[in-house]
Amino acid sequence: MTEAGKKSEWVKRPATATEGANCTLEEYQSLYARSIEDTDAFWRGQAERIDWFSKPEVIGNWSFDPVSIKWFEDGVLNICHNAVDRHVEAGNGERIALIFEPDAPDGEVRRITFAELQAEVVRMANTLKKMGVSKGDRVTIYMPMVPEGAFAMLACARIGAIHSVIFGGFSPDAIAGRVEDCASDWMITADEGLRGGKRIPLKSNVDRAFEKVPNRGVLVIRHTGGSVSMTEGRDHWYHELSADVADECPCEPMNAEDPLFILYTSGSTGKPKGVLHTTGGYAVWTETTFRYIFDYREGEVFWCTADIGWVTGHSYIVYGPLLNGATALMFEGVPNYPDHDRFWAVCEKHKVNIFYTAPTAIRALMREGDTHVTKHDLSSLRLLGSVGEPINPEAWRWYYETVGGGKLPIVDTWWQTETGGCMITTLPGAHDMKPGSAGRPFFGVCPQLVDNEGHVLDGATEGNLCLTRSWPGQARTVYGDHERFIQTYFSTYKGKYFTGDGCRRDEDGYYWITGRVDDVINVSGHRMGTAEVESALVLHPKVSEAAVVGFPHDIKGQGIYCYVTLNAGEEPGDELSAELRTHVREEIGPIATPDHIHFTPALPKTRSGKIMRRILRKIAENDFTSLGDTSTLADPGVVDELIEGRKNR
Numbered sequence: 001m002t003e004a005g006k007k008s009e010w011v012k013r014p015a016t017a018t019e020g021a022n023c024t025l026e027e028y029q030s031l032y033a034r035s036i037e038d039t040d041a042f043w044r045g046q047a048e049r050i051d052w053f054s055k056p057e058v059i060g061n062w063s064f065d066p067v068s069i070k071w072f073e074d075g076v077l078n079i080c081h082n083a084v085d086r087h088v089e090a091g092n093g094e095r096i097a098l099i100f101e102p103d104a105p106d107g108e109v110r111r112i113t114f115a116e117l118q119a120e121v122v123r124m125a126n127t128l129k130k131m132g133v134s135k136g137d138r139v140t141i142y143m144p145m146v147p148e149g150a151f152a153m154l155a156c157a158r159i160g161a162i163h164s165v166i167f168g169g170f171s172p173d174a175i176a177g178r179v180e181d182c183a184s185d186w187m188i189t190a191d192e193g194l195r196g197g198k199r200i201p202l203k204s205n206v207d208r209a210f211e212k213v214p215n216r217g218v219l220v221i222r223h224t225g226g227s228v229s230m231t232e233g234r235d236h237w238y239h240e241l242s243a244d245v246a247d248e249c250p251c252e253p254m255n256a257e258d259p260l261f262i263l264y265t266s267g268s269t270g271k272p273k274g275v276l277h278t279t280g281g282y283a284v285w286t287e288t289t290f291r292y293i294f295d296y297r298e299g300e301v302f303w304c305t306a307d308i309g310w311v312t313g314h315s316y317i318v319y320g321p322l323l324n325g326a327t328a329l330m331f332e333g334v335p336n337y338p339d340h341d342r343f344w345a346v347c348e349k350h351k352v353n354i355f356y357t358a359p360t361a362i363r364a365l366m367r368e369g370d371t372h373v374t375k376h377d378l379s380s381l382r383l384l385g386s387v388g389e390p391i392n393p394e395a396w397r398w399y400y401e402t403v404g405g406g407k408l409p410i411v412d413t414w415w416q417t418e419t420g421g422c423m424i425t426t427l428p429g430a431h432d433m434k435p436g437s438a439g440r441p442f443f444g445v446c447p448q449l450v451d452n453e454g455h456v457l458d459g460a461t462e463g464n465l466c467l468t469r470s471w472p473g474q475a476r477t478v479y480g481d482h483e484r485f486i487q488t489y490f491s492t493y494k495g496k497y498f499t500g501d502g503c504r505r506d507e508d509g510y511y512w513i514t515g516r517v518d519d520v521i522n523v524s525g526h527r528m529g530t531a532e533v534e535s536a537l538v539l540h541p542k543v544s545e546a547a548v549v550g551f552p553h554d555i556k557g558q559g560i561y562c563y564v565t566l567n568a569g570e571e572p573g574d575e576l577s578a579e580l581r582t583h584v585r586e587e588i589g590p591i592a593t594p595d596h597i598h599f600t601p602a603l604p605k606t607r608s609g610k611i612m613r614r615i616l617r618k619i620a621e622n623d624f625t626s627l628g629d630t631s632t633l634a635d636p637g638v639v640d641e642l643i644e645g646r647k648n649r
């Protein structure tokens, strides 16, 4: 990717994006300058578009050393009021808030107006209260991609409960770990999910998780109608419990710094951490980024193909669009069911104007040929977006030419769970595009590249990507472990937020993300700690040691490569390999399924016992030429054996 990027290919901004766009280049330049030079005034202005019960006087109040981050700290608001009620109050209750496209193409489409959304959210909020949920409680949401997932998030926000959404593909163990970590007493789930015609046993996964951790109440939404077991006194059918609740529920006044949600994400060490976002800054950040980056215009249909279990779904299916009074499409299914044209069929069916997806999906669909795209009328599309991992220029070109007909702007948005919303991107109407480059910093974002010793690198250069200033959407802490927050993000380079990404900046000031520089891998846009997969592997009784690295994968971006040593007397083989893959799926979830299990008698270690991951990465990449200095290894012979093993695969 970087090689092609070096050619600095430009794509001039398409005229369709310039016309009436929210932001021209001149506006971008002056707004960006203001966001840096007069930060408080800038964000005070952006925050005007939010309804505050009490307007903030104090805007930014933060420090990265010591670490303390606050925005709008004396403001009072409710994000659900802003996403839902105020649009109804403004007379836009009949506007469509959510379009639901089910897994099955002939299934029932739902179009939910803002007025209906308000009624649904009130009903769920009152049901949660009836169950016993109160302000500040953590509520876990483990749902399929159905509107009730969004209702659940908004209902929590309405009553001041903190939601923690867990991706529906996670296993019972993963649920139990996350529920326990934030002491979440409450759960909202569904009987089953549906993906590509297959049923996902959500409620039964929850039951298995709760064999390990206690829980006070589970609200179960009937979706497929599949049979589930209900535990007396703990489990409640939503349609039963909600039958007689009141049809009014006031929005709880929340301080801007009151927690809004926890979202678990992987790091280079230990178990996933619960990244905490608060109310005011997150609202302003998602409202503003959505507005400028997607250049949304009234009446348009916006489709983000992410799952609400990830931050992309939080910020750009639920909060960002709804705060803007936009119509968001929610898709339950997968890109290749019933056929590889499903995305484009849905774009045509619902006249989607703005389409936001991940490079892994683009690559997978590109491989299936152009006719899946060209047989559909995609003339409604006006803007395309990419997120989750670097997009290789080849995929970018295909997206641009075949999907966008060579006329539409593409926003390649770089950001993270921790950033709350987009951080580096081109703005349609303002910037020319370079295939493979995320582009320029968004308002208030100050990227800096540093070398491994922390020296600041200027001009066109490559280094580790840091952010030197806070922005309203920044995560405030790791739930229950502020020390870990400081350690993870602010200790590598003191006084700076370290993203964990490598990055190149070119002579035009464009940023090119080169991928993670830590032990985090990005598999199909899903972020995973190699340590998590290793922990899962060593839980298996036959495994002695495991080292996991990423390797380049045509579709997934990165695949999962596992080096495994076995306990004495255990025999490697295809059967054990299959068993270990199943084992990891069960421990974490299908997204963590290893691509390769490489049995080896030993791992390459330094004399002090540290595993040489650099070497393991190279071997997994099939690159045996630049293994670097292996003389510090306790047993250099191990490397030759590993290379042989790799060649024979």
Ligand code: WT7
Residues within 6 Å of the ligand: 265, 310, 311, 312, 386, 387, 388, 389, 390, 391, 412, 413, 414, 415, 416, 417, 418, 438, 499, 500, 501, 513, 515, 516, 522, 525, 526, 527
């Ligand atoms: C990591 C964050 C952003 C929401 C979805 C993922 C990678 C994300 C891009 C992009 C290159 C990207 C980075 C980042 N990443 N977007 N446009 N270009 N890389 O959120 O799970 O927190 O993962 O995804 O490596 O650190 P996440």
